[in-house]
Every structure is written in C-alpha cells, then in structure tokens.
Amino acid sequence: MDLLRHLKSERAQKKTKEPFRRALFDRINSLVMKYALGETFLERLGNFTDDLLRESVEFDRLKAKAHFEPPLFSLSTEEEYRVTKAIIKKVNNPYLHFVNSPDEILMCGPLFxxxxxxxxxxLARYHFETLLLYELAKENPGELETPGVNHGG
Structure with a gap:
C-alpha cells in the first residue's frame, strides 16, 4: 500500500495546471478579421524592412502598446483563413505570439x-515599433537622434 500511495502522490504533484493560452492562429486570425487584412497586407509584409521605419519615425509620437484580447476561438471565412496561415508562415518567429496590431505583425520579423x-x-508591454527603434539606436546611436533636441545625458 505504501508504494501505491507514493505513486499516486507523485503523479498528483506532476499534474500541475497550466493556464489556458490562446492559440497563435486565433490571435492572428482575430487581427485579420478586425482589420480586414488581405492580399495588400501580405504584399506589405513581404516588402517591409526597418529602413521604412527609419524614414517615417516621429520621436514625439511613439506608439503605445494597444490592448488586444483575442477571442477564445475564431470562425473565419476561407479567405481569412488563407491570409492568417500566410502571415504565420511568412513571419514564423516566437514574437508573433505577442502582436496586438497589423503594425506589430510587420515589425515582428525585423525585430526578431x-x-x-x-x-x-x-514583448507584452512595449509596442514593437519602440523596441525596434531601440535596437536601431543601439546599432547607430547618432542616426536616429532628432536634430535640436536634447536627449538627456
């Protein structure tokens, strides 16, 4: 009997409850549906580089991370399903689990x-644009400074 109790208690300790985590597909699919992403977005995703970010950056207006809570399960059309799978296939990195907007999907690859x-x-707290700009600034400190602004020091 001691062996049986020991085995039961050991198995009970191994069975820890893990919190429910939404699937990557549901997160991306809900963004595809919310923002009506399609072929145009897939083309932008294929052509996006951080050079585009450098050209359009505004330091006085950096984006805050938007709150986004995807549904537990998603029901999508065939086209939405195809776009979702294409995004997951093109980006294919662990940062994709933390995107909250189409902008962050675009920046996911260069940031990673x-x-x-x-x-x-x-990744959960800061917008990917902020994180990517930080990485760019580390590489080329003088390149991203705004002229005439004192950045402390």
Whole structure:
C-alpha cells in the first residue's frame, strides 16, 4: 500500500495546471478579421524592412502598446483563413505570439532578426515599433537622434 500511495502522490504533484493560452492562429486570425487584412497586407509584409521605419519615425509620437484580447476561438471565412496561415508562415518567429496590431505583425520579423532574445515581459508591454527603434539606436546611436533636441545625458 505504501508504494501505491507514493505513486499516486507523485503523479498528483506532476499534474500541475497550466493556464489556458490562446492559440497563435486565433490571435492572428482575430487581427485579420478586425482589420480586414488581405492580399495588400501580405504584399506589405513581404516588402517591409526597418529602413521604412527609419524614414517615417516621429520621436514625439511613439506608439503605445494597444490592448488586444483575442477571442477564445475564431470562425473565419476561407479567405481569412488563407491570409492568417500566410502571415504565420511568412513571419514564423516566437514574437508573433505577442502582436496586438497589423503594425506589430510587420515589425515582428525585423525585430526578431535584430534581437531574438527579448523576454515575454518586454514583448507584452512595449509596442514593437519602440523596441525596434531601440535596437536601431543601439546599432547607430547618432542616426536616429532628432536634430535640436536634447536627449538627456
């Protein structure tokens, strides 16, 4: 009997409850449906580079991370399903689990290629544009400074 109790208690300890985590497909699919993403977005995704970000950056108006809570399950049309699968296939990196907007989907690839070691807290808290600009500033400190503005020091 002691062996039986020991085995039962050992198995009970191993069975820890993990919190329910939404599937990547549901997160991306809900963004596809919410923002009506389609072929145009897939083309932008294929052509996006951080050079485009450097040209359009405005330091006084950096984006805040938008709150986004995807549904538990998604029902989509055939076209939405196809776009969702194409986005997941093109981006294909762990940062995709933290995107909250189409902009962040676009920046996911360049951000991951510049720094694949960002933690989940940073990815969940900061907009990918902010994180990508930080990585760009580390590489070329003088390039992203706004002329005539004192950045502290």
């Amino acid at each position: 290629s510049r720094n694949p070691f960002l933690g989940p807290d940073q």
